[in-house]
Amino acid sequence: MTGILAQTIALTSYGNEYLKTGKSTDFFPQNSTFHHCNSVDFREIQKKNLFTSKKEVVVAENPIEWFLLLKKENCRKLRLYYQTEKSDDHKLAGFVGGGGNWFIECIYDNYSDFWISNWTHDKNLIEKPWIVTYGKAVSKQSTINLQFDINSTKEKLKNILEKITEFAFKETSENWGQIFEKAKNTLQNNNPEIDFYHDNLIVLSNYSLENRQLLMSASKAFVFGGMGSWNDMWFENEETEKEYNYLSTELYGMMMTSIVTSINKDNNE
Incomplete structure (x- = not known):
């Protein structure tokens, strides 16, 4: 399993636990999916008013802050959403960003937001070389909540x-x-x-x-x-x-x- 997928799964599972209980015991940075990450933050494209340009804004500096934000916004639950790109996705699964796209669907009462990660390798960071950013890729769209028997x-x-x-x-x-x-x-x-x-x-x-x-x-x-x-x-x-x-x-x-x-x-x- 790739580190990208493992971390996406972990965020979805532990995020649901936090939304339900308000607790996130020993998750970040202790969880094994963060062992090689120097940082993990969450960003949105925002615009202050009509006269300013859009810019990327860090809305949570780590997963715990993101969970807090989601709960404050009354997010109901998190779900995985997989988007295939090609019929031979498996051939690209070993490359960063390859093998199809994994989103975290944040489900609210009347819509969903979809977040996706971007992993950057910094060779100067020996023990923890990965800088991870989750961005809100799609905002306020119809809920999908993929379900299979x-x-x-x-x-x-x-x-x-x-x-x-x-x-x-x-x-x-x-x-x-x-x-x-x-x-x-x-x-x-x-x-x-x-x-x-x-x-x-x-x-x-x-x-x-x-x-x-x-x-x-x-x-x-x-x-x-x-x-x-x-x-x-x-x-x-x-x-x-x-x-x-x-x-x-x-x-x-x-x-x-x-x-x-x-x-x-x-x-x-």
């Missing part, structure tokens, strides 16, 4: 994982096959977060076991990146290459749907 989504993810596991064992290596097999088995694991780097990715108590299994299965199947990743291979046999591309595209799309499904349907819905 969790049982149907789990079954579809299971099916594609079975197919790509078989392909990986047959055409690639045991290591790849074991990765996909582990992701598939996570759909039935009573402790789905085991062996996952971001063990504090979400507020666990706010999600059913089914949701967590779906989220972790999709997360553990995230093999798409740059050099050395699942993307970094090709096959001389034309039919094998065609099957590889088809299965990769199907898995990536199903992973994105699974993540949205697992996060957008919580115990408070």
